[in-house]
Amino acid sequence: MFNRTSKFGKAGFGKAGLLLCTAVLAAAPAILSPVAFGQTSASKAERWLHVRVVNSDNKGEIVRVNVPLELAESVLPTINKEHLHNGKLTIDQAHLNDVDLHALMNAVRNAKDGEYVTVQGSDQDVRVAKEGGRLLVHVKDKSRGDHSKHSEVEVKIPMHVIDALFSAGKDELDIVAALHALAAQGDTELVSVKDQDNTIRVWLDSKNVGD
Amino acid sequence: MILLAKVALGVASTVAFATVYTFREGVIRVDVDESRAGGSHVHVWVPAAAVPIAVHFTPSRHFQDAGEKLEPWLPTIRQLTKELQKYPNADFVDVQDGAQHVQVRTRDGKLQVDVHEPGQYVHVAVPIDTIEDVAGEISDHIPGA
Numbered sequence: 001m002f003n004r005t006s007k008f009g010k011a012g013f014g015k016a017g018l019l020l021c022t023a024v025l026a027a028a029p030a031i032l033s034p035v036a037f038g039q040t041s042a043s044k045a046e047r048w049l050h051v052r053v054v055n056s057d058n059k060g061e062i063v064r065v066n067v068p069l070e071l072a073e074s075v076l077p078t079i080n081k082e083h084l085h086n087g088k089l090t091i092d093q094a095h096l097n098d099v100d101l102h103a104l105m106n107a108v109r110n111a112k113d114g115e116y117v118t119v120q121g122s123d124q125d126v127r128v129a130k131e132g133g134r135l136l137v138h139v140k141d142k143s144r145g146d147h148s149k150h151s152e153v154e155v156k157i158p159m160h161v162i163d164a165l166f167s168a169g170k171d172e173l174d175i176v177a178a179l180h181a182l183a184a185q186g187d188t189e190l191v192s193v194k195d196q197d198n199t200i201r202v203w204l205d206s207k208n209v210g211d
Numbered sequence: 212m213i214l215l216a217k218v219a220l221g222v223a224s225t226v227a228f229a230t231v232y233t234f235r236e237g238v239i240r241v242d243v244d245e246s247r248a249g250g251s252h253v254h255v256w257v258p259a260a261a262v263p264i265a266v267h268f269t270p271s272r273h274f275q276d277a278g279e280k281l282e283p284w285l286p287t288i289r290q291l292t293k294e295l296q297k298y299p300n301a302d303f304v305d306v307q308d309g310a311q312h313v314q315v316r317t318r319d320g321k322l323q324v325d326v327h328e329p330g331q332y333v334h335v336a337v338p339i340d341t342i343e344d345v346a347g348e349i350s351d352h353i354p355g356a
Contacts, residue, residue, distance in 0.1 A: 059309035071294040078286040208301045
């Protein structure tokens, strides 16, 4: 009996051990995968575009969208639908009322910092300016009378992002190039809209969750 | 006795190997719970590795319609899944509208969609690798793709 056990231990268990080792080795990639350790492969330099819409009516709708710029940059060129092709958006000239956007942007690019448009009306205040390498558009709608019902729109776009956007052909906007340029930007707020019921915010940072 | 032990260990190892192989890509999980009276409760767990294999052996005629609709989006799906793998734990979309709540996110390498609304809860979790594999299998079924 003892000999039998000894035999099993020397020869039999060797083969069984080999089989077990095979099973363990087969399982190793699954067990040792980064996911199993809860690691993320996302780099420190990743940039996220965040959109937050808060509707303060009785239901209190909140929409949060978080998109990694790298993901958007690599996925957009694969979408070929309607006006979007290879990451470029075709501009329909019929909706531009003969305004040459490229010439307009060239003029803005070459101009010095300062206020380009200032309109102060009874219904609306509009301000378009170039400051610190950014194009700023600020619109305040006062048509609702009561101060608390005024709406405000603020857009701050870095000039090099605008340059990248208009770097494609005459009737095209290069969305991918603009995203690429945006990725080089530090944390910044791009769009802010506030009115009586809604708050919309579009911003860029390195966090993978919105606020 | 020794032979029996060897056979038992061989079978056990094979079962362990098969289990690891089958579940190496995780599971696809679908939960639907309706909390109203007589509401349905569906809980499906499918080994993710089995789905591309099932798709592979499904006759092409069953994919004709789906394949035609999916074909223009296959490069997008492939690229999206490739990129999503870089973000195994991230929140992409979160919509709260009163009692309704929709979340699209990745958790532990799975694309997860959760929909909560009064009286109903839907949870779908699919390993990102599986989406890529299934897209590849479907594209193989499309003639000329």
